[in-house]
Amino acid sequence: MATFHFDLVSPEKLAFAGEVDQVDVPGLEGDFGVLAGHSPFVAALRPGIMTITSGGTKQMIIVLGGLAEVNDKGLTVLADVATSLQDLDRAAFADQIAAMEEKLAEKEGSVLDRAIERLDHFKVIQQHVNSTAMH
Amino acid sequence: MASLKDMRVRIASTKATQKITKAMQMVAASKLRRAQMAAEAARPYAERMDAVIASIAGAAAGSGTGPALLGGTGKDQVHLLLVCTGERGLSGAFNSSIVRLARERALALMNQGKEVKFFCVGRKGYEQLRRTFDKQIVEHLELRAVKQLGFVNAEDIAKKVLARFDNGEFDVCTLFFSRFKTVIAQIPTAQQIIPLVVQAKPAVADGPAPVYEYEPEEDEILKGLLPRNLAVQIFRALLENNASFYGAQMSSMDNATRNAGDMIRKQTLIYNRTRQAMITKELIEIISGAEAI
Secondary structure: OOOEEEEEEEOOEEEEEEEEOEEEEOEOOOOEEEEOOOOOEEEEEEEEEEEEEEOOEEEEEEEEEEEEEEEOOEEEEEEOOEEEOOOOOHHHHHHHHHHHHHHHOOOOHHHHHHHHHHHHHHHHHHHHHHHHHHO | OOOHHHHHHHHHHHHHHHHHHHHHHHHHHHHHHHHHHHHHHHHHHHHHHHHHHHHHHHHHHHOOOOOHHHHOOOOOOEEEEEEEOOOOOOOOOHHHHHHHHHHHHHHHHHHOOOEEEEEEEOHHHHHHHHHHHHHHEEEEEOOOOOOOOOHHHHHHHHHHHHHHHHOOOOOEEEEEEEEEOOOOOEEEEEEEEEOOOOOOOOOOOOOOOOOOEEEOOHHHHHHHHHHHHHHHHHHHHHHHHHHHHHHHHHHHHHHHHHHHHHHHHHHHHHHHHHHHHHHHHHHHHHHHHHHHO
């Protein structure tokens, strides 16, 4: 299977760099998978879980929004925050969700809608994290 | 003339000072290594961000009006100078050189009849600018309590700047910080961040640039990306500043240690001379006393 180059960078570090087979990215307007030879493409990300497949192994990384760019050199993801599934501090993540829920009360109108949407994304991630933790 | 005891005390105190500066130099050296690593780790993100913005902005520029963060407000009457300095002194000319650059820029702008406002990050810069531009400092922020500079700190500053920009409080924002070149060379730098200066891309030799698909539309993406880029630029500046600070502190403490060494040598020389002179004097007294008998 053809591979392509994939870089995952967050402001604090280069989280991943290397040749991969496939990357599934949580896009703002729907998830999409990137394979080698994808057409040039720029997409905003929503908070979600990104799956990297390389050589038969899968790696899951949680991104909290960002931007993905595909060009002839490969895929570059500029993530706001990138944490691999194993490293995630579940308690801190739950705290963050709780804090977001509290803040909802202060918001209104379209800001509220966006906050709820973001909260939902976070909850989906949490659900996923908790369900994989049980196996 | 100071007595021998006074001289001994003074030498001891110079030695104690030397020990302190030596220790500070070593602490700065180890912190410098960490700060440098952090600055290097942040580089790929900032570089790619630049590249992505350049390519999207290039596409958006053709389609008409861009967002204000990119295109500007159409005026350049009010300038905001975002001055990032250190929290501590004892670092040679590090803080002063950033402040000097900002001050020169401010005076030049005011001579042209522009209005200048300051946003100070870091205690030292605030203290120095307060003397001349007290009324023009609209905000100042200290990062003293922050142990490890995180992206959150930069985001915080960016949010404050953006809130002021959205209120129409200024038209142009320039960031002042010290670029880390080597341990002994830090270059105070001014960088315009609002409106964003996009580097013109070199002419592509191999055919036209690839046509991107955007999801959502490019101006949507750009709208989300530009505030983020602002935070990234500030983050980079803070990290460079941090590394520069420790570099400056290290070399200035190295100097201080060497100067203390010189001083100790000089003082010891005077001390020994005085001591010998006193011994000789006492001998003469004893001999002449013995001869008199």
